[in-house]
Structure formats: structure tokens, C-alpha cells
Amino acid sequence: MKSVMRIISRYLVSAVGVALILLAVNFVVFFIYMFQLNSIEQVEYPVSQIAEGLTVQNGAYQLSDTTEKIIEGNYQWAMLLDDAGKVIWSLNLPAEIPQKFTVPEVASFSRWYLDDYPVYVWRRPDGLFVLGGRVDSVWKYNIEYQMVVFDKIFIWIPLVLLINTLLAFAIALVFGLRLYHSLKPLAGGIRDMSEKKAVKLSTKGLLGELAAGINKASAHLVEQDIALDKRDNARTKWIAAISHDIRTPLSLVMGYASELESNAELPTAEREQAGIIRRQSQRIKTLVSDLNLASKLEYDMQPLRLSPVSLPGLVRKISADFLNGMMDERYTIDVEIDENTQDETITGDEELLTRAVSNLITNSMQHNPKGCTIQINLVKEAPFISLSVMDDGIGFAEEQCLNLNQPTEDPDLPYSGLGLTIVRQIVHAHGGKVKFSNRTTGGCEVLLSLPLDMG
Structure with missing residues (x-):
């Protein structure tokens, strides 16, 4: 089971690591996206630069061609209000926009919308320059925070990261424990298979298909072991039977050969031939005995006294x-x-x-x-x-x-x-x-x- 626990521990570490990496990547991508989205127009065409494109020539307001193209290409309209709130100059001003505004009205639209048009303002010596964007092109929302929030932001951010890490670890632990409980019987089944034990695992759950495969492999191995045992037993019994059948006639041959060898009435050459028969028969007897013993030792059928x-x-x-x-x-x-x-x-x-x-x-x-x-x-x-x-x-x-x-x-x-x-x-x-x-x-x-x- 140690290997299963190592798998689970690595799974937990990997899950937490992946969660932290994804969290960090999301933060980075979010801030980069918001920064670029919020500054793309301001960086290229800030309202202050556009406001400088409106000049007074011969007592009349004149807008440079470059500035006009910027307004028409990236915004929709523009106007200049005097200190009394009256429109003294405009470009492409929609009909629904009034020609005069009160101080409260100016204060209201200067940071928000004017008739659903997002507006940007810039203070000029001769009045307030107002730049209007296209409807539904910019989303604005007023957000206020207590300063105490910003004072403790370097405490809150690590705390949030820590809480997220613990939460990711807890979630990974839950899934890891479920995986562990699923793998535990499989690991036990594989161990039992290595010890030549029959395995019958439940085929329900996430790893049911794998459990079914282990059951099938175990059944096949059990069948193989039974077949091998039958073959080995048959081989050992056959060798033992042959050894037994050979011993009796071999003993007769050795006995008669020994008698002939010791018979003084026979010629010397015949007695020597009988001796050769006896010695070779003894070698055959020893060979049969060795064969029988080797067979029993090979298949662990020879008991040790x-x-x-x-x-x-x-x-x-x-x-x-x-x-x-x-x-x-x-x-x-x-x-x-x-x-x-x-x-x-x-x-x-x-x-x-x-x-x-x-x-x-x-x-x-x-x-x-x-x-x-x-x-x-x-x-x-x-x-x-x-x-x-x-x-x-x-x-x-x-x-x-x-x-x-x-x-x-x-x-x-x-x-x-x-x-x-x-x-x-x-x-x-x-x-x-x-x-x-x-x-x-x-x-x-x-x-x-x-x-x-x-x-």
C-alpha cells in the first residue's frame, strides 16, 4: 500500500501546484487585460491631446484635421462648454444633447454618461472640453473603498492565496481519498496475484473496468497454475512409475550377473563380461534413482527430513x-x-x-x-x-x-x-x-x- 500512498501524495501536491499556478496565471492575465483595455485609447489618443487639437484662429475655433480624424475614428462627437455651461463649439453633436448644462448636470456626466454616451472631459482655459464615445463602447462604474482596505491589501492578498491553497488542498484530498479507496482493493488484488491467490474484485465504481481485467487475468493465472500442477504431478508420477518398473527387472539382471561373475566354473572372459553387465546395471540403477530424485526436487515434492x-x-x-x-x-x-x-x-x-x-x-x-x-x-x-x-x-x-x-x-x-x-x-x-x-x-x-x- 506504500506505493498507493505515494501516488496519492504526489496527486495532492500536483493538484495544489496546478491550482496555484492557474490562480497566478488568472491574476496576471486579468490585470494585463484590464490594463490594456482601459488604456488602449487613452495611451494612443488621450483626451488632453485631443483637447489641444482645438485652437482659436481669427476669433473662431478651428479643429485640426488630425484631431478630427481621431475623434471620428475612435469616438463619436466632441463639444466645448464655457464657464456658464453653454456649448460654444461642437463636432458631430447628436440632436438629443442639449446646448446648455447646469453645474449639477456637468458634475453628473463628467465622470459617467451623457444620454448613454460615455464621456471624457478635460479642463481648458476657455472652458470644459467634452469628448463623447459611442454608445455601449465603454462600461463605467463607480467603485469606492475605505482606505483601510488598501492599507491592509498586502495582508489580504497572501491571506486569500493561503485560503485558496488550503481549499484546493482540501478538494484534492477528497478526490485523492476517493481514488485511494478505489485503488486499494486493486493493489491488494495485484499483490494476491503475485502470491498465486485467486482474486475476485468488485467491478463497480470508477475503476470497475480495470478490476474486471484483473479478475480475468487472475482467473487465467489460476487455470494455468492448475494445468501446470497437473502436468508436473503427472510427470513426477510417470517418472516414479517408470523407476519402480525398471528396478525389479534390473535387480534380477544384477543378481544373475553377480552370480555369473562369482561362478568359478565359468571361463574368465565370461566372468568379466558378467562383471561388466553388473557394473553397467548399477549405473542404470543410479541413473534412474537420480532421475526420480531430480524430478521430485524440481517440483518441490521431495520432503526434507x-x-x-x-x-x-x-x-x-x-x-x-x-x-x-x-x-x-x-x-x-x-x-x-x-x-x-x-x-x-x-x-x-x-x-x-x-x-x-x-x-x-x-x-x-x-x-x-x-x-x-x-x-x-x-x-x-x-x-x-x-x-x-x-x-x-x-x-x-x-x-x-x-x-x-x-x-x-x-x-x-x-x-x-x-x-x-x-x-x-x-x-x-x-x-x-x-x-x-x-x-x-x-x-x-x-x-x-x-x-x-x-x-
């Missing part, structure tokens, strides 16, 4: 078993156990861990028929205990080493690869790490890192 395991004791026992019964003089095993690991234990499945170490020793022997030295080291590197099995043989093929460290979905490996795949699966099942590499001095090394505290 967890108990405290002493890796130093486990390594000594495995090494002794190989040296006493399964190795010839071409191979040697050297074991080096760090003193810091003598009393250390891990929580694991002793049988599977034995299988992993045995597979590594067997791999070194099978791929180095001319013999090699196998070195087993055990050191403590908290929070792990590291077990390395290395030899001075031919090492891994480059492709095989890459595939073991970065396995593909369906690795196509030879028999030795299957044994090493089982090693990787066992280590991962115990929460550990494994690394396959070639030594610079020749041979290969497999490093197993198992956590000291799993229980």
Missing part, C-alpha cells in the same frame, strides 16, 4: 566410505576441515546432503578415468559454512559449466550433468548457494555454501 547435521562428521564418513569400498589406487581423497567448523551444525536433510557430496566425488572419478586427487575443504564463512570439492583432473566443459551456474528451463545435460543438477537442487532446497568453476591450475571446483542457522 530436517535435523541437526554436523558437516565435519558427514564429510569424514563419506570420505571413509569411498576410501574403504569404492575407490582404487588411481584416486585419492584429501580432507581438510577448519578448526572453527568442528562444533558447527546446520539444519538439513542428512541423506540428501550425503547424496550431494557423494555425487561430487563420483563426478570427479567418472570424468577422470586416469585418476586424480580429490580435495575436500570445509571452512566457516559466517553466516555460511562453505564446503568445496575440487580435483586436478580435466575440469568442466565450458558450456556445461555455464549451464550449471545459469541453468535453462530444461537443461539438456549428460549423466554427469544430472548428478550435478541434483547437487544444485539439494543445496537450493537447504537455502544455500552453489558455484561450479574450473581451477586455473587444472581440474574443477564446486563450492557449496550452506546457512549455519536454518532452524
Whole structure:
């Protein structure tokens, strides 16, 4: 839900920011527009300049051609009143405009309208110059403010902005909370989908279409998981059934081959052939067992019988078993156990861990028929205990080493690869790490890192 809250917080900040920007832009545009609208005629043709265009020549008033064009182009009429309020000069004066005005009348129209004509006045030495605009061309309104308003304007403006900001934040918060309540079940549904749980969200509301899409995707994933589970179970059961069916006839073959091999009445060549049959049958039996175990480990169907395991004791026992019964003089095993690991234990499945170490020793022997030295080291590197099995043989093929460290979905490996795949699966099942590499001095090394505290 933290991601949803981040979205809401950014939404609120963005909404308030946009509101403030729009407010500021509106203020600026409004003042610019009003200033230009109010001053466009006054700046270009102020009434004072127009009034100066009326002069007295030879005892009569004369209006310059330029001023007359300005009046006719931008206004409508003009007149000059003497101190008694009488019209002593005019231009295009409408018929409804009287020829004489009282002081109250002059005072009334000087700032407002004269028969709906907006007027502008300018005091001249010889009277009052009156300039009339077109009807409905200018809107005038008398506005009065107490001076206290202007005295506190620098307080009121920030206060108004603050109130608007708080109001924008409140409105954005309301919409943000509504969005949050709409997104919350969707976020929960996506989290449940990541955990392979079935999702059924309500399709009502603003995000109903999106919820329906999540429901559809969840149903599809559930169907896929069911189909995959059925396929994996069928594959595992099939491998287990094949393994079981092979064991019985294979045991008969091995038994009869062993009898023939030990029959002193048979010729030596035939007894050797029987021995070859027995050893190859044993390899087939081991391969079937590895295949069955690899299948169970891959699909998490192999239960771990967890108990405290002493890796130093486990390594000594495995090494002794190989040296006493399964190795010839071409191979040697050297074991080096760090003193810091003598009393250390891990929580694991002793049988599977034995299988992993045995597979590594067997791999070194099978791929180095001319013999090699196998070195087993055990050191403590908290929070792990590291077990390395290395030899001075031919090492891994480059492709095989890459595939073991970065396995593909369906690795196509030879028999030795299957044994090493089982090693990787066992280590991962115990929460550990494994690394396959070639030594610079020749041979290969497999490093197993198992956590000291799993229980």
C-alpha cells in the first residue's frame, strides 16, 4: 500500500501546484487585460491631446484635421462648454444633447454618461472640453473603498492565496481519498496475484473496468497454475512409475550377473563380461534413482527430513566410505576441515546432503578415468559454512559449466550433468548457494555454501 500512498501524495501536491499556478496565471492575465483595455485609447489618443487639437484662429475655433480624424475614428462627437455651461463649439453633436448644462448636470456626466454616451472631459482655459464615445463602447462604474482596505491589501492578498491553497488542498484530498479507496482493493488484488491467490474484485465504481481485467487475468493465472500442477504431478508420477518398473527387472539382471561373475566354473572372459553387465546395471540403477530424485526436487515434492547435521562428521564418513569400498589406487581423497567448523551444525536433510557430496566425488572419478586427487575443504564463512570439492583432473566443459551456474528451463545435460543438477537442487532446497568453476591450475571446483542457522 506504500506505493498507493505515494501516488496519492504526489496527486495532492500536483493538484495544489496546478491550482496555484492557474490562480497566478488568472491574476496576471486579468490585470494585463484590464490594463490594456482601459488604456488602449487613452495611451494612443488621450483626451488632453485631443483637447489641444482645438485652437482659436481669427476669433473662431478651428479643429485640426488630425484631431478630427481621431475623434471620428475612435469616438463619436466632441463639444466645448464655457464657464456658464453653454456649448460654444461642437463636432458631430447628436440632436438629443442639449446646448446648455447646469453645474449639477456637468458634475453628473463628467465622470459617467451623457444620454448613454460615455464621456471624457478635460479642463481648458476657455472652458470644459467634452469628448463623447459611442454608445455601449465603454462600461463605467463607480467603485469606492475605505482606505483601510488598501492599507491592509498586502495582508489580504497572501491571506486569500493561503485560503485558496488550503481549499484546493482540501478538494484534492477528497478526490485523492476517493481514488485511494478505489485503488486499494486493486493493489491488494495485484499483490494476491503475485502470491498465486485467486482474486475476485468488485467491478463497480470508477475503476470497475480495470478490476474486471484483473479478475480475468487472475482467473487465467489460476487455470494455468492448475494445468501446470497437473502436468508436473503427472510427470513426477510417470517418472516414479517408470523407476519402480525398471528396478525389479534390473535387480534380477544384477543378481544373475553377480552370480555369473562369482561362478568359478565359468571361463574368465565370461566372468568379466558378467562383471561388466553388473557394473553397467548399477549405473542404470543410479541413473534412474537420480532421475526420480531430480524430478521430485524440481517440483518441490521431495520432503526434507530436517535435523541437526554436523558437516565435519558427514564429510569424514563419506570420505571413509569411498576410501574403504569404492575407490582404487588411481584416486585419492584429501580432507581438510577448519578448526572453527568442528562444533558447527546446520539444519538439513542428512541423506540428501550425503547424496550431494557423494555425487561430487563420483563426478570427479567418472570424468577422470586416469585418476586424480580429490580435495575436500570445509571452512566457516559466517553466516555460511562453505564446503568445496575440487580435483586436478580435466575440469568442466565450458558450456556445461555455464549451464550449471545459469541453468535453462530444461537443461539438456549428460549423466554427469544430472548428478550435478541434483547437487544444485539439494543445496537450493537447504537455502544455500552453489558455484561450479574450473581451477586455473587444472581440474574443477564446486563450492557449496550452506546457512549455519536454518532452524
